[in-house]
Amino acid sequence: ILNVEQSPQSLHVQEGDSTNFTCSFPSSNFYALHWYRWETAKSPEALFVMTLNGDEKKKGRISATLNTKEGYSYLYIKGSQPEDSATYLCAFRSSNTGKLIFGQGTTLQVKP
Amino acid sequence: GAVVSQHPSRVICKSGTSVKIECRSLDFQATTMFWYRQFPKQSLMLMATSNEGSKATYEQGVEKDKFLINHASLTLSTLTVTSAHPEDSSFYICSARRTDQETQYFGPGTRLLVL
Numbered sequence: 001i002l003n004v005e006q007s008p009q010s011l012h013v014q015e016g017d018s019t020n021f022t023c024s025f026p027s028s029n030f031y032a033l034h035w036y037r038w039e040t041a042k043s044p045e046a047l048f049v050m051t052l053n054g055d056e057k058k059k060g061r062i063s064a065t066l067n068t069k070e071g072y073s074y075l076y077i078k079g080s081q082p083e084d085s086a087t088y089l090c091a092f093r094s095s096n097t098g099k100l101i102f103g104q105g106t107t108l109q110v111k112p
Numbered sequence: 113g114a115v116v117s118q119h120p121s122r123v124i125c126k127s128g129t130s131v132k133i134e135c136r137s138l139d140f141q142a143t144t145m146f147w148y149r150q151f152p153k154q155s156l157m158l159m160a161t162s163n164e165g166s167k168a169t170y171e172q173g174v175e176k177d178k179f180l181i182n183h184a185s186l187t188l189s190t191l192t193v194t195s196a197h198p199e200d201s202s203f204y205i206c207s208a209r210r211t212d213q214e215t216q217y218f219g220p221g222t223r224l225l226v227l
Contacts, residue, residue, distance in 0.1 A: 004155070032214055043116060044205075044218040051214070089156070093214075100146075100216060102156040 118219030
């Protein structure tokens with residue numbers, strides 16, 4: 001059974017704080033790691049697709065790193081804003097099944 | 113960007129009726145579409161994968177006669193929950209992928225409540 005774990009489950013920070021959370025996935029048969037931001041009543045928005053060990057990607061104040069050998073990815077948000085409040089999902093695609101396996105998400109609440 | 117719509121966003125139905133959910137890729141052709149289900153406080157669980165013009169591939173434990181999937185065109189896939197029962201109440205969400213891309217684009221989901 002392929003398991004994708006995200007931590008923490010939820011996070012409350014003050015506006016301006018920087019924060020990070022973790023996605024753990026199987027270290028074998030890696031194909032890709034996806035990050036999504038999901039705001040209530042909206043579609044999950046694709047943030048990053050990462051495929052290479054050591055990848056670092058950035059989109060504005062949000063960045064992500066990838067370690068496929070040890071099976072983890074970090075998502076960082078610099079200077080959190082209230083509009084960053086959302087659930088952040090990661091999803092792992094294995095090379096042998098081709099399917100996206102999702103974590104349960106980290107729900108971020110940024111207080112003004 | 114790539115936009116996927118899903119309709120309806122919410123549906124309430126009586127036990128025993130069938131409900132159809134539509135998933136459309138609005139500005140791209142989706143050779144593959146996926147249907148997920150999410151129970152409260154759980155992750156998105158893949159139900160089935162559908163490729164345009166062919167039969168859907170269902171995940172283990174998902175009844176294909178219960179959840180009928182049709183992917184008749186490159187922009188439309190439908191999920192029909194047949195003879196719905198209260199235990200089918202859940203959040204259903206679709207996604208679509210272009211042939212040449214890794215990214216999956218999601219619809220906003222459908223909340224189904226079966227009374």
